[in-house]
């Protein structure tokens with residue numbers, strides 16, 4: 030069942046419950062009522078008198094699932110959408126049925142359904158006619174399409190009309206049905222869902238002409254090939270009884286099967302046999318030869334789209350990525366990287382490196398930054414691109430001020446960054462540094478550090494930038510050495526918020542941060558910070574309140590912030606839930622999505638959702654696609 034809409038008549042509200050597909054067949058009215066009570070009745074009651082006839086958005090629908098020969102007891106899905114496979118029979122062949130049922134809000138405060146058994150029975154009958162159950166109730170008295178109807182349209186309903194007859198034919202030992210015209214029951218229409226093609230004993234290609242059959246594109250091409258061979262092609266009404274005996278070959282043709290031999294056609298007690306298939310088979314071979322590029326395509330039917338994808342390359346990462354970042358592989362092999370952190374790399378950052386290598390000009394930092402921007406832009410569907418450019422400009426402005434201030438002294442400009450990630454801000458800093466300028470960037474994630482190193486190398490800035498794997502504490506000796514025991518001119522604080530103050534204090538103690546140092550960072554608190562965000566924010570502002578240097582603020586949309594955290598949490602968990610449904614929770618890609626959710630969601634929330642998943646009552650995987658599109662990778 031899907032979709033619950035409400036309409037109202039006079040004082041009595043009327044719900045139309047639309048049941049698509051089968052569930053009502055085995056659904057008791059009691060269960061329908063039970064589910065209705067989930068629709069926040071008290072809210073509805075308020076609006077009851079104002080309901081009109083139009084379709085109204087509701088807070089969800091009830092979904093029943095058929096498995097192992099039974100319907101389950103149904104679950105309430107808090108979304109008006111249902112995820113449907115692209116190959117759903119309901120879309121292609123119109124294999125769906127629906128019911129409309131009335132519900133009344135009565136004066137005694139109860140909601141009642143009007144004779145739901147009648148709806149259930151009608152639904153059952155409809156379903157049997159469509160053979161949705163796989164049990165056959167078949168009649169030979171079916172017309173495929175009405176004269177002046179939709180028979181010539183590739184409408185899903187035309188396929189549905191054929192379901193019961195073709196099942197009857199199968200039950201009676203035939204492969205398919207042949208329809209005669211609905212008006213006179215005299216002229217050949219078509220086979221089940223295929224065009225009729227016949228070769229007469231005198232070698233003519235004959236196929237029915239009628240307003241009620243869908244012209245098969247395969248038939249059109251076979252006709253052309255027959256004409257090319259000098260055959261007479263006739264597209265005209267074919268009187269079954271008068272002409273069927275004149276055919277020596279019969280085929281049924283359609284896009285999927287091309288054309289298939291028909292051995293015999295039974296009509297009442299009479300059986301017409303067709304032994305030959307040489308001519309049609311020859312036409313078929315020629316057409317399939319053209320499709321595969323083995324036969325000349327004289328009519329230009331084949332249109333080139335693109336090269337065949339080399340499926341020996343893994344779906345997520347092309348093999349060559351390894352050669353660009355061997356350190357990553359080593360890092361992974363050492364097993365020192367957090368397990369999920371390592372898998373996180375399979376999501377975006379490796380792709381970023383690959384994108385840079387494929388699209389940017391080696392040795393050109395501007396081109397590398399442009400490639401990185403393009404990658405993030407595409408990944409985040411242009412959301413926030415402006416913001417992270419503004420952030421980059423602020424960083425560069427602060428660096429240029431320092432470069433200018435030191436220009437006359439000839440002393441090198443020394444920069445320090447905490448939190449390299451993929452090296453984007455490192456590039457923006459370093460491209461402003463004159464000869465002799467240095468940037469040391471500290472990154473605790475080994476794989477990010479490796480990727481950033483490769484990106485910096487690719488941009489040709491490795492003489493100015495050094496990336497150190499570790500934390501300020503672990504690398505403090507390297508930091509002071511690299512900066513020649515002088516204070517840094519510029520420090521970008523862009524790692525973990527909870528480390529801002531302790532690390533800056535240590536840097537102060539070691540003389541790396543002085544009152545001359547420009548400290549830039551953002552005060553947004555990212556999820557994953559152990560302490561409550563407010564406490565961290567207060568700690569940071571207290572720290573800077575009595576310092577000579579301030580903290581420039583930035584908001585980077587590539588990373589989670591408090592303001593967008595809850596949205597990201599739900600979207601990320603939705604992507605995980607979908608992934609788990611399709612590939613299973615253990616699939617690396619799903620684990621990665623779970624990791625992403627972990628970085629965005631409170632633990633208690635995740636536990637709650639996981640519990641629902643275990644009970645089968647979590648419906649985040651059915652949210653509409655558009656709401657999760659921008660977090661997909």
Ligand SMILES: C[S@@+](CC[C@H](N)C(=O)[O-])C[C@H]1O[C@@H](n2cnc3c(N)ncnc32)[C@H](O)[C@@H]1O
Pocket residue numbers: 447448449450451452453454455471472473474477499500501523524525528588
């Ligand atoms: C916001 S990102 C850095 C973004 C980068 N500066 C840029 O603009 O492209 C934060 C990075 O800090 C790293 N990080 C977190 N805590 C850290 C720590 N204590 N020491 C060093 N790096 C850390 C994370 O692994 C992550 O890559």
